[in-house]
Amino acid sequence: MxxxxxxxxxxxxxxxxPTNSQPQYGxxxxxxxxxxxxxxxxxxxxxxxxxxxxxxxxxxxxxxxxxxxxxxxxxxxxxxxxxxxxxxxxxxxxxxxxxxxxxxxxxxxxxxxxxxxxxxxxxxxxxxxxxxxxxxxxxxxxxxxxxxxxxxxxxxxxxxxxxxxxxxxxxxxxxxxxxxxxxxxxxxxxxxxxxxxxxxxxxxxxxxxxxxxxxxxxxxxxxxxxxxxxxxxxxxxxxxxxxxxxxxxxxxxxxxxxxxxxxxxxxxxxxxxxxxxxxxxxxxxxxxxxxxxxxxxxxxxxxxxxxxxxxxxxxxxxxxxxxxxxxxxxxxxxxxxASPAIDFAPAITGNDVDADSLPRDRRLQPVPRDDGFVRDIGAYERQMIGPLVLNGDFNADLNLWTPVTAGTSTRDTAQNASGAPGSGSTRVSLANTFFGQSVSGLVQCVHLPGPGTYTLNGWGRGTGNMTVAGDIAQLYWEYRDNGGEACTQGDPNTSGYLFLSNQASWRRPANPLVIEVSAAQWTTTSSVAVTMIVFENSVSGPPRTATGWFDGITLEWLDPNDRIFDDGFEP
Structure with missing residues (x-):
C-alpha cells in the first residue's frame, strides 16, 4: 500500500x-x-x-x-x-x-x-x-x-x-x-x-x-x-x-x-x-x-x-x-x-547521523576542546554555533524567557518586527509609573560557548514621535566571567544598556553593542544576562504607563576568520 x-x-x-481453533480472532x-x-x-x-x-x-x-x-x-x-x-x-x-x-x-x-x-x-x-x-x-x-x-x-x-x-x-x-x-x-x-x-x-x-x-x-x-x-x-x-x-x-x-x-x-x-x-x-x-x-x-x-x-x-x-x-x-x-556535551568525544568512522538525520562530528568554533574532539554526545549534534539567544523572535510564545517583574510582559500578536510575518513580539507595560522609572520585563541567561567577540542587538518600539518624547525600549546586559548556571553568581564584570527606540515605530541600532571576552576571562560558566527594560519617558500624565515592545533579540559570536568586511577584502 x-x-x-x-x-x-x-x-x-x-x-x-474466540475459540481454541481460531485463536487469531480479534x-x-x-x-x-x-x-x-x-x-x-x-x-x-x-x-x-x-x-x-x-x-x-x-x-x-x-x-x-x-x-x-x-x-x-x-x-x-x-x-x-x-x-x-x-x-x-x-x-x-x-x-x-x-x-x-x-x-x-x-x-x-x-x-x-x-x-x-x-x-x-x-x-x-x-x-x-x-x-x-x-x-x-x-x-x-x-x-x-x-x-x-x-x-x-x-x-x-x-x-x-x-x-x-x-x-x-x-x-x-x-x-x-x-x-x-x-x-x-x-x-x-x-x-x-x-x-x-x-x-x-x-x-x-x-x-x-x-x-x-x-x-x-x-x-x-x-x-x-x-x-x-x-x-x-x-x-x-x-x-x-x-x-x-x-x-x-x-x-x-x-x-x-x-x-x-x-x-x-x-x-x-x-x-x-x-x-x-x-x-x-x-x-x-x-x-x-x-x-x-x-x-x-x-x-x-x-x-x-x-x-x-x-x-x-x-x-x-x-x-x-x-x-x-x-x-x-x-x-x-x-x-x-554552550553545552559541555558539544565536541565531547572523538570522531567516529562512518557517515552516521543524529536523531534529526543531520551529520555527526561537526566541530564548532569557538568551543575550546582537545584536538580530535568533534562529536557531540546525546541524540542530537549541534550544527552551528547560533542562535545563542533562544526564542528571540517570540514566534509562538514567551517561553525560555524569565519574568523579572511579574505581570508586565505579554506577547503582542499585533506588533511584529522580525521572524515570521505576524509572529508577534513582547510587550512590556506597567501602569502607575513615575517619570524616569525603569520597568524590567523578561530576562534570558545566555552562556557563552567560548572566548571571542560577541554582539548584542534587537528591535525595539517606544511610544514617542519626532516632536514628543516617549517611553524608551532598551536592553540591559550583564556579563560575568563566572556567572554559574543561572548567570547570577557574583557581581557583573561589566554591564550596560543598549538603546533601541523611543519612537512609536520599530528601530534596530545600526551598530550593535560589542562584548569582548578574552581567553583569560572565559570560563565554562561565562555568561550574559539580557533583560528587556522600558524607561518611563513620556511627557503625558500622570497617571503614567510605561510601555515598550521588543523583537528579534540576538547575541552573536563574530568569527575571527570571517574577513569579508576587511578593507579591500584582503586575505
Whole structure:
C-alpha cells in the first residue's frame, strides 16, 4: 500500500467469539498479517495517516501473527513523501498493541516469528492496556525456551539481518514531525490508566531503534522488556509520564544505549533505569534531576562518555556537568550552544547521523576542546554555533524567557518586527509609573560557548514621535566571567544598556553593542544576562504607563576568520 491517498480507517476486529481453533480472532483492527504473508505500507494517507482510528483486542492498528510454517510474517513501514511520513495514528487495543502487535507462533518443529521493519514513520496517539505504541509477544517451545518477535526502527539490517529499506523509500524532510512514538497512552477499554508501557517486549524479543524520538507517552513505563535484547542509537526519550521507572528490563535482559538522550520525563519512581541484566551506555545524556540514574541486579555494566544528573549509580564513566539542553520541560532536548556535551568525544568512522538525520562530528568554533574532539554526545549534534539567544523572535510564545517583574510582559500578536510575518513580539507595560522609572520585563541567561567577540542587538518600539518624547525600549546586559548556571553568581564584570527606540515605530541600532571576552576571562560558566527594560519617558500624565515592545533579540559570536568586511577584502 503505497499510493499517496491510501488510508485504512475506523475498522474493528473485536474478536467477540474466540475459540481454541481460531485463536487469531480479534487481531489487527486495520490490518492483520499472518505468516507467511507480508505487508509493505508506504502511503502518506489521508488526514491523520495511513492506519487510523481502528480497534481490536490485539493490534488496534496492525497485527502480525506467526503462522503454521517455518516462515516469518513481516510488516515494513516506510515513507514515500518526505513531508508526510507514514503514520499509525489513533488506534486502540483493548488488550495489547495499540498501534502495532507482533506475535510469534511455535509448532512442534516450526518457528514463525512476527517482524517489523520501520523507516521514517510516526506511531502516535494510540491506546492499549499494554504496549500502547508497540507490543512484541512471544511463544515457548516444549522445554520452555522463549522465542519473541523482532522490531527494527531505521535499521538497515536489524537483528538478525531481516530489514532493508524498500525501493522508493525516502528520508523525512528536516523539521517534519517524523521518527516519533508520540502521545500513546496506557488505558483500558473504559479509559482508566493501566500499569502498561508504551513499548513492551516479551521474552526472547529484540527491539532495535535508530533516529527515534519517544516522547509524551503516558503509562507505567516508556519501555519494558523481559529476557530481551534492546539496542538504542541516536534516540531521545523526553516528555514521557511514567508512574514507575522510565525503563524496566527484567529477567536477564540486555540494554545497549549509544548517542542517546533521556531528559524532561516525569518519573514517579526514584530511578530512571531499572535493569536486570547487562547494560552498556556510551556517549549519552541521562538528565533527570532528583532521581537515581540506574538500579541494576545481575549482569555487567559498561559506562563511558556519559553526562548524568546522578553519577554514583553509573560509575566513573559518567560526569555531572549540566548538559544545558534547550527546553527539556517541553521535550526539546537538543543542546544549547554552550553545552559541555558539544565536541565531547572523538570522531567516529562512518557517515552516521543524529536523531534529526543531520551529520555527526561537526566541530564548532569557538568551543575550546582537545584536538580530535568533534562529536557531540546525546541524540542530537549541534550544527552551528547560533542562535545563542533562544526564542528571540517570540514566534509562538514567551517561553525560555524569565519574568523579572511579574505581570508586565505579554506577547503582542499585533506588533511584529522580525521572524515570521505576524509572529508577534513582547510587550512590556506597567501602569502607575513615575517619570524616569525603569520597568524590567523578561530576562534570558545566555552562556557563552567560548572566548571571542560577541554582539548584542534587537528591535525595539517606544511610544514617542519626532516632536514628543516617549517611553524608551532598551536592553540591559550583564556579563560575568563566572556567572554559574543561572548567570547570577557574583557581581557583573561589566554591564550596560543598549538603546533601541523611543519612537512609536520599530528601530534596530545600526551598530550593535560589542562584548569582548578574552581567553583569560572565559570560563565554562561565562555568561550574559539580557533583560528587556522600558524607561518611563513620556511627557503625558500622570497617571503614567510605561510601555515598550521588543523583537528579534540576538547575541552573536563574530568569527575571527570571517574577513569579508576587511578593507579591500584582503586575505
Amino acid at each position: 503505497n499510493a499517496p491517498d491510501s488510508t485504512i480507517a475506523s475498522n474493528e476486529a473485536l474478536g467477540l467469539n 487481531y489487527g483492527g486495520g490490518v492483520q498479517v499472518i505468516a507467511p504473508a507480508s505487508a509493505t505500507i508506504g502511503s502518506s494517507g489521508i488526514g491523520n495517516g495511513a492506519i487510523v482510528g481502528n480497534s481490536a483486542r490485539y493490534g488496534g492498528g496492525i497485527a502480525v501473527n506467526g503462522g503454521d510454517q517455518d516462515v516469518d510474517g513481516k510488516v515494513t513501514l516506510y515513507s514515500t513523501n518526505p513531508t508526510l511520513p507514514v503514520r499509525i495514528h489513533g488506534n486502540r487495543a483493548s488488550n495489547t498493541g495499540g498501534g502495532i502487535y507482533l506475535g510469534t507462533n511455535l509448532g512442534v518443529i516450526d518457528i514463525s516469528r512476527a517482524l517489523l521493519c520501520a523507516y521514517d514513520m510516526r506511531i502516535d496517539a494510540n491506546v492499549a492496556a499494554e504496549g500502547s505504541a508497540l507490543y512484541l509477544d512471544s511463544d515457548y517451545d516444549p522445554i520452555n525456551q522463549a522465542y519473541g518477535a523482532l522490531a527494527a526502527i531505521n535499521r538497515n539490517t536489524g537483528f538478525p539481518g531481516f530489514c532493508s529499506p524498500p525501493a522508493g523509500s525516502v528520508r523525512c524532510a528536516a523539521g517534519s514531525d517524523c521518527n516519533t512514538m508520540h502521545g500513546n497512552r496506557s488505558e483500558n477499554s473504559v479509559g482508566s490508566a493501566t500499569p502498561g508501557a508504551a513499548i513492551l517486549v516479551q521474552n526472547g524479543g529484540y527491539f532495535e531503534a535508530t533516529r527515534l524520538s519517544v516522547r509524551d507517552n503516558i503509562g507505567a513505563h516508556a519501555l519494558r522488556a523481559f529476557q530481551s535484547n534492546i539496542a538504542l542509537d541516536a534516540t531521545a526519550f523526553a516528555g514521557n509520564t511514567s508512574s514507575g521507572t522510565l525503563f524496566r528490563l527484567e529477567d536477564e535482559s540486555a540494554l545497549e544505549i549509544v548517542d542517546s538522550t533521556f531528559a524532561g520525563n516525569a518519573i514517579a519512581a526514584s530511578q530512571v533505569l531499572s535493569v536486570n541484566g547487562d547494560i552498556d551506555m556510551l556517549r549519552s545524556i541521562l538528565w533527570q534531576p532528583g532521581t537515581t540514574s540506574l538500579t541494576q541486579s545481575g549482569g555487567g555494566k559498561s559506562i563511558a562518555m556519559v553526562i548524568a544528573s546522578e553519577t554514583a549509580s553509573l560509575g566513573a564513566g559518567a560526569s555531572s556537568l549540566s548538559p544545558r539542553l534547550i527546553d527539556p520541560e517541553r521535550g526539546d532536548v537538543r543542546l544549547r550552544a
